Amino acid sequence: MIMTNLPLSADLIAEANAREIEALEDDYASLGRKLSRTGIDIDAIKRRVAGFSVAVPSWGAGRGGTRFAKFPIAGEPTNIHEKLEDCAVINQLSRVTPRVSPHFPWDKVSDYAGLREAAAALGLGFDAVNSNTFQDQPGQAHSYNTGSLSSTVKATRQQAIEHNIECIEIGQKLGSKDLTVWVGDGTNFPGQQDFARSLDRYLEAAAQVYAALPNDWRMLLEHKMFEPAFYSTVISDWGSSILAAQELGPKAKCLVDLGHHAPNVNIEQIVARLHRFGKLGGFHFNDSKYGDDDLDSGSINPHQLFLVFNELVEAELNPRDGFNPSYMIDQSHNVTDPIESMLSSAEAIAACYAKASLVDRAALHAAQESNDTMMAFQALRRAYNVDVGPILAMARYEAGGAIDVLATYRQSQWRPRKAQERKAVGLGAGIV
Ligand code: RM4
Ligand code: MN
Ligand code: MN
Numbered sequence: 436m437i438m439t440n441l442p443l444s445a446d447l448i449a450e451a452n453a454r455e456i457e458a459l460e461d462d463y464a465s466l467g468r469k470l471s472r473t474g475i476d477i478d479a480i481k482r483r484v485a486g487f488s489v490a491v492p493s494w495g496a497g498r499g500g501t502r503f504a505k506f507p508i509a510g511e512p513t514n515i516h517e518k519l520e521d522c523a524v525i526n527q528l529s530r531v532t533p534r535v536s537p538h539f540p541w542d543k544v545s546d547y548a549g550l551r552e553a554a555a556a557l558g559l560g561f562d563a564v565n566s567n568t569f570q571d572q573p574g575q576a577h578s579y580n581t582g583s584l585s586s587t588v589k590a591t592r593q594q595a596i597e598h599n600i601e602c603i604e605i606g607q608k609l610g611s612k613d614l615t616v617w618v619g620d621g622t623n624f625p626g627q628q629d630f631a632r633s634l635d636r637y638l639e640a641a642a643q644v645y646a647a648l649p650n651d652w653r654m655l656l657e658h659k660m661f662e663p664a665f666y667s668t669v670i671s672d673w674g675s676s677i678l679a680a681q682e683l684g685p686k687a688k689c690l691v692d693l694g695h696h697a698p699n700v701n702i703e704q705i706v707a708r709l710h711r712f713g714k715l716g717g718f719h720f721n722d723s724k725y726g727d728d729d730l731d732s733g734s735i736n737p738h739q740l741f742l743v744f745n746e747l748v749e750a751e752l753n754p755r756d757g758f759n760p761s762y763m764i765d766q767s768h769n770v771t772d773p774i775e776s777m778l779s780s781a782e783a784i785a786a787c788y789a790k791a792s793l794v795d796r797a798a799l800h801a802a803q804e805s806n807d808t809m810m811a812f813q814a815l816r817r818a819y820n821v822d823v824g825p826i827l828a829m830a831r832y833e834a835g836g837a838i839d840v841l842a843t844y845r846q847s848q849w850r851p852r853k854a855q856e857r858k859a860v861g862l863g864a865g866i867v
Contacts (some may be wrong), residue, residue, distance in 0.1 A: 439558050441527045442520055443847050448528070448837050451846055455838040462825040470821075473795070477826060480792055484823075484830040487788050489720065489762040490534040490562035491777050493542050495519045497860065499729070501768030502787065505858045506656055508756075508772060510853035515542040516553060517857060520625040521774055523557035524849055527566065529781045530836035536763045537609065539602050540572055547608035562613070562653060563717065564606035568595040569619030582620035584644075585626075585637035585669045592640045599644040607649065607742075613717065613761050615690055616644070621664025621671070633855075637669050638682055645683045655690040655716040655761065656680050660697055662727055672696070673705045680714050685757070688716025692765055693743070694723040703742040710746070713756040720766030721785055729767035731776050733783030740783065741819050744791035752796065764830035772850055776794075778840045786823050793818040 468478035491716045496518040498507050512518040519535060535554065544550050568583030581588050583595035594799060595618075603614050620637065622628045645654055658676040661668055670676055673696075675688060680687040689709050696702055709715040722728070722735040733740045750758055763785070768776045795814050802811035828838045837843035 438556065440556050441558055442523050443527050443849070445835075447847055448835070448843060450507040453842040456832070458861035459825060459828050459832065459838050463829050466822075466825050470793070471726070473817075475793060476844065479828050480789060480823075481826050481833075483792050484785060484826055485783055485834060487766060488531055488533055489781060489784050490536045491522050491525055491532045491764050491781070492565075492766070493522070493535050495764060495768065495777060496773050497771060499769055501769060503543060506769070508850070509859070510850045510855075511719050511773075512853075512858050513858050514859055515544060517551065517853075519550075519554050519557055519559060520543075523559055524677055524698060524774055524844070525764060525777050525781065526558060526834075528831075528837045528840040528844055529778055530831050530834035531781050532764075532777070533558065534560045536565060536615070537605075537611075538567060539564040539598075539605060540567060547605055549653050551609050551729075551816060561606070561611045562763060563615045564602045564609070564611045564613070565617070566599045566602040566614045568598055569617070579619075582633070582669070582724050584640040584756040585618065585620040585633045587636070592636060593621060593684075596643045597639050600647045603644075603647055603652065606652075610652060613653045613655050614644070614648070615655040615657055615717070615771045616641070617659060617690075617692075618669060619663045621661070621668035622666050623664060624666055627666070631671055634675070635681075638679060641679065641683055645687060650687050652686060653716055653761075654679045654687045656683075656684065656687060657690040657692055657719070659692065659695040659727065663815070675710065675741050675747040677712065677714050680716075681712075687714075688757070689714050690717040690719065690761075691715070691725070692721070694719075694721050694727040694765075698725070702739065703746045706743055706746040708748070710750040710758060713758070715750065715760050715824075717761035717763065718722075719763055720780065721764065722768045724791070729765065731766060731768075731771075731783070732764060732780035733787065734779075737783060737787070738819065741787045741790055742815075744787040745815060748791040748794070749796070774844060774849065775841060778844060781809050782840065784825060785827050790818050790821060793823070794822055808821050 470477050498513050500512055512521050522535045571578050577594045578590040581591055586592050604750055648654055656676045656679055658670045658672055660671050676689040680689050720732045722730040722732055724735050764780055799814035801812055832838050
């Protein structure tokens with residue numbers, strides 16, 4: 436049996452909670468009375484929240500950057516082991532992020548059994564494995580400058596296929612069950628590539644990756660409208676994604692990254708559509724104002740996040756074949772401590788799940804059926820307006836987490852302590 440050795444002292448969390456518990460109990464009781472007036476049992480909502488989780492990205496543990504610059508902070512993790520430590524801090528305080536989604540080759544190590552044990556000792560497991568064929572690695576035989584799974588160069592396609600298969604093999608050693616495939620393939624000029632033939636090449640190559648999936652694995656296809664290609668992208672939208680997933684087979688599903696759509700697109704409707712056809716495989720949560728900004732979840736448009744969760748909870752209560760979405764955060768933190776950003780995002784995500792769970796679905800459905808537009812809207816609005824903070828805090832507290840995650844994190848002095856121990860990271864631009 437693996438002994439867990441969590442990074443923060445349990446006493447520190449207990450002492451911080453002792454200062455907060457009286458106020459929390461008061462707030463929880465008051466919210467419980469308010470909710471019970473509309474027939475909602477607060478403890479039932481708390482139990483749902485306690486059963487909810489979202490994975491954090493290994494690459495989100497470091498300070499990202501833009502194309503222009505990166506401003507590292509002292510004490511940033513420099514390798515996957517240090518990233519896991521930081522992810523363990525997030526989970527220890529929030530109790531809602533027990534899994535880490537790794538990215539290869541960024542997180543490559545020589546001993547994956549050892550890595551899995553190290554994660555387990557920190558109370559963590561692994562979520563979807565992400566492949567990377569959007570960037571060349573030192574010594575790589577074929578460049579991805581012509582694309583990867585859709586490249587016109589056969590040897591390049593083959594290399595991308597083999598990399599994805601290697602990711603599956605690594606994932607099996609880590610206990611993952613999903614391979615997330617996002618390709619940067621696309622064009623910058625009209626006429627640069629034939630739209631149909633590049634998709635043909637992608638589908639043929641993706642089918643070879645699909646063929647290597649173990650029976651209980653899924654391949655999550657992540658679409659993205661633009662960037663790094665600025666004229667066209669091979670898997671640009673949910674339409675291309677679901678068509679590809681349908682062609683590949685039942686183990687292929689679609690992954691929705693909230694930042695990968697055209698501005699103002701109705702993402703919650705996309706969620707409902709993908710679910711309708713049994714193809715909703717997973718999420719990358721983040722927020723954005725302009726493009727794939729990878730800002731903290733709920734920081735720009737918390738209402739959209741709620742509406743997405745409203746569809747997810749509706750889907751959960753009315754499941755179709757294969758509804759088992761994998762929830763992950765995908766963010767890049769440029770100006771904040773990544774641990775603080777992920778703590779805040781995890782709370783925003785869980786809050787939207789809790790609010791969506793508060794929706795009076797019978798009232799909503801009745802209003803929809805009778806075309807009572809205002810009452811249908813109010814069924815959502817009433818839930819959205821509830822401050823679910825006490826429910827989340829109580830669920831965390833009962834699971835051993837911190838009532839006030841950010842204050843407790845700061846009290847722990849984690850980052851200043853790591854600044855003494857960890858090597859400094861380089862200034863290079865970008866997320867790597
Ligand atoms: C992409 C996409 C992928 C992520 C990379 C780092 O825009 O969101 O999910 O793996 O960024
Ligand atoms: Mn993503
Ligand atoms: Mn992205």
